[in-house]
Amino acid sequence: MPGRFITDRQHEDYMTLRQHHTQKIAAAKAGFSVSTGARIERDPRPPSQKRRERRHGGGKPDPLAGLWDEEIVPLIEATPGLRPIAVLEEMQYRHPDRDLSSARRTLERRMRLWRAEHGPDREVIFRQSHPPGREGMSDFFDARALGVTIAGVPLAHRIYHFTLVHSGWEHAEVVLGGESYTALAGGLQNALWLLGGAPREHRTDSLSAAFANLDRDAREDLRTRYDALCADYGMEATRNNRGIAHENGSIESRHGHLKTRLEQALLLRGSHDFDELDDWRHFVAQVVARHNARHRDRLRVERPHLQPLPARRSCDYDEARVRVTSSGGFVFRKVFYTVHSRLIGYELKLRIFDDRLELFLGGTPLETLPRGRPPAGGRGGHGYVVSYHHVIHSLRAKPQAIANLTYRDALFPRTEYRRCWDALTAAGPLRQACRIMVGLLWLAHDQTCEAELAAALSAILARGELPVLGELRSRFTRTEGDGGPDVPVCIPSAGSYDDLIQGQGAAA
Incomplete structure (x- = not known):
């Protein structure tokens, strides 16, 4: 076989066979080529007795003669991380x-063999057994490469991913922000309550992304909250070392499988675009559910080993306090949110989730706002979560304010209203455009006809x-007689209640 030396036994067999067979047959029976047999006949000494010289393959002189022991070995001993191409360039x-252009393969082979015999110790990965009910793992991965769009707009998001290591049961959900504690706590609890139990250990990465931009006290508070969350479910909180991905390998490999399943499902769907974010969330849940159906037998074995859930969910949100300014809203993490004008001057308490903010005045819940994000890469810029219902009363008294309003584009509830504004400002005086636009917003608010009015505006602009x-x-203002369909209401007589009371007494 090319690249392997013959043994003395093969040499002896060949010489014996050669007495009665041709060179070709004797070489075949001895297990080597005819050319090897010819070399044996030219030099009949056994291989162990032949003088061994360091030769390059094919009978060529060693291209590294005078360099390997003298210069290259001391160099790679002092700097073990050097690559062969760097060593070759240094020798050149x-x-x-010296012409070393043909020495690259020889150098790569020599260095590989030298490192196997004399190189530094390498890290050993110890394969683990995972008994049922013992370990669950959580991690996030960036899902922008999937190319998902919501109503034509690219969706920058991550996916939270949980798995039971033994059975392979998985849970995944869309995360709009980064790897925050709220996203981890919310996703983990959703997974556990959907599963109906908790493993004895929960493993994550080092949580460095969740700790980003936090001071020391805040990081310590976050660690305490995460440990308390795991304690509520009877789980031991463990983390792998920073930068050592294979310590969380049971879920790292499954990230790739989940991405592939989502990519294939999107290809089968024929489109990466969804009308609403909830449609994409439901799509991810369906893909994961089909995967879990294939693991139902292993889950049936693991489920009895899971710990029971606590009586209620643990806290999975952050809290903050903001004050409503005279602008009719507040700024939180570089996003401006509008609220009703009667709250100007009040301090509100926020419960911060990944996808929403819950507003409280003292202990009284007020409303829930969608969570906004600052513009990507914009220094000093703000995102806007604006509802025209909050400000239309004041804007109606000052219609010209809409012309240079900082959040004007975010104020329009639908694209038809924005197109209408562009058409009005292009066709006529700005003052008139402001009055008409504010009037349209007031009409949509006052008569609760936002969608119907948008359809009418689209038809008008199309003409x-x-x-x-x-x-x-x-057209859209309702009169007193146009309050909706008449619903007949039949009021029963008072005597019919006596019949009910008598019926209950008979049943007793």
Whole structure:
């Protein structure tokens, strides 16, 4: 076989066979080539007795003669991480008079063999057995590569991923922000309550992303909260060392499998675009559910080993306090949120989730706002979560304020309203455009006809016309007699209740 030396036994067999067979047959029976048999006949000494010289393959002289022991070995002993190409370039630099262009493969082979015999110790990965009910793992991965869009707009998001190591049961959900504690706590609890039990150990990465931009006290508080969360479910909180991905390998490998399943499901769907974010969330849940169906037998074995859940969920949100300014809202983490104007000057308590903010005045819940994100890469810029219902009363008294309003584009509830604003400002005086636009927003608010009015505006703009506020008011304003369909209500007589009471007495 090429690249392997013959043994003395093969040499002896060949010489014996050669007495009665041709060179070709004797070589075949001895297990080597005809050319090897010819070399034996030219030099009949056994291989163990032949003088061994360091030769390059094919009978060529060693291209590293005078360099390997003298220069290369001391170099790689002093710097073990050097690559063969770097060593070759260094030798060419030191010895420009030597042609080392054909020495690369020889050097790579020599260095590989030298490191196997004399190189530094390498890290050993110890394969683990995972008994049922013992370990669950959590991690996040960036899902932008999936190319998902919501109503045509690319969705920058991550996916939280939980798995039971023994059975392979998984849970995944969309995360709009980063790897925060709220995303981890919310996703983990959703997984455990869907599963119906908790493993004895929960493993994550080092949580360095969740601790980013936090001071020392805040990081310590976050660690305490995470440990308390795991304690509520009877789980031991463990983390792998920073930068050592294989310590969380049971879920790292499954990230790739989940990404592949999602990619294939999107290809089968024929589109990466979804009308609403909830449609994409439901799609991810369906893909994961089909995967879990294939692991139901292993889960049936593991489920009895899971710990029971506590009586109620643990806290999975952050808290903050903000004050509503005279602008009719507040700024939280570089995002401006509007609230009702009657709250100006009040301090509100926020419960911060990954996808929403819950507002409280003291202990009284007020409303829930979608969580906003600051513009990507924008220094000093703000995101906006604006509802025209909050400010339309004040804007109606000052319609010209809409012209240069900082969050004007975010104020329009639908694209039809924005297109209408562009058409009005392009066709007529700005003051008139402001009055008409504010009037349309007030009409949508007052008559609760936002969608119907948007459809009407779209039809008007498609005809190349401009909206006439008076006509739209008369069309969408409800009169007293137009309060909706008449619903007949039959009031039973008082005597019918006596029959019910008697019936209950007879049943007793």
